[in-house]
Amino acid sequence: MSAKATYLRLGVNIDHVATIRNARGGRHPDPLRAARQAAQAGADGITAHLREDRRHISDHDIDRLVDEIDLPLNLEMAATPEMLAIALRHKPHAACIVPEKRTEVTTEGGLDAARLRDDLRRYTQELGAAGIRVSLFIEPDIRQLEAAVALGAPVVELHTGAYCEAEGAERDRHLARLVTAAEQAAQLGLECHAGHGLTFDSVGPVAAIPSLHELNIGHFLIGEAIFSGLDSAIKRMRSLMDKARAEAMGERSA
Numbered sequence: 001m002s003a004k005a006t007y008l009r010l011g012v013n014i015d016h017v018a019t020i021r022n023a024r025g026g027r028h029p030d031p032l033r034a035a036r037q038a039a040q041a042g043a044d045g046i047t048a049h050l051r052e053d054r055r056h057i058s059d060h061d062i063d064r065l066v067d068e069i070d071l072p073l074n075l076e077m078a079a080t081p082e083m084l085a086i087a088l089r090h091k092p093h094a095a096c097i098v099p100e101k102r103t104e105v106t107t108e109g110g111l112d113a114a115r116l117r118d119d120l121r122r123y124t125q126e127l128g129a130a131g132i133r134v135s136l137f138i139e140p141d142i143r144q145l146e147a148a149v150a151l152g153a154p155v156v157e158l159h160t161g162a163y164c165e166a167e168g169a170e171r172d173r174h175l176a177r178l179v180t181a182a183e184q185a186a187q188l189g190l191e192c193h194a195g196h197g198l199t200f201d202s203v204g205p206v207a208a209i210p211s212l213h214e215l216n217i218g219h220f221l222i223g224e225a226i227f228s229g230l231d232s233a234i235k236r237m238r239s240l241m242d243k244a245r246a247e248a249m250g251e252r253s254a
């Protein structure tokens, strides 16, 4: 799907509910409860990253998300044989292949799909053949988009981390890269998503990019939930996305 999207989907990443749970062990707070609340608050999908070191989401969480949650599950995974087997067993709606380093606090940059093309091919092919919508988490860069096409991945997710961390003119420069890459993705026939580090303050200009179909947001929403509740945090994010998209569409048709 490469057409401009009028509706921008929101995938809520629940990893950090599991981070808090794991800080003490036990079952509280339960990521499944967060997923159910996210569904009620208007999330269009649930995203969860099963890391190799299982630092937050566990295998049991994935079993339960697949069995008990009706929203589409976007499983973030490293390109490893273990994760491929888990994805093929569960057949989530989507699998987003991310780079993973054990020592990183979060996914620091995009997957270098251009360099890793030969290594990734098996993953995109096997996931795709199983009917799983494959996405590659990449930097906004034409070389990475072309690699996604060559690998037969129907979806890319643009890493918004650098944009979110920058300020002033530097932020504008990163936003321009995202705008260009989203447009190039659409021209190449890729469905384009974006995410990482998005907040109430940074989401608007990204949501306004017309060829984006989905945003995946986690850490900020879970943090904000401490102060205002998850339902309110998701609803506010949803409304900021809708407002930015509506304004951008209005400007283009005016």
Ligand code: PXP
Binding pocket: 013, 015, 049, 076, 096, 098, 106, 107, 137, 157, 194, 195, 196, 197, 198, 216, 217, 218, 219, 220
């Ligand atoms: N998209 C991808 C591919 C990610 O790896 C992450 C972080 O797990 C996110 C989106 C969400 O990022 P954040 O938690 O900073 O909102």
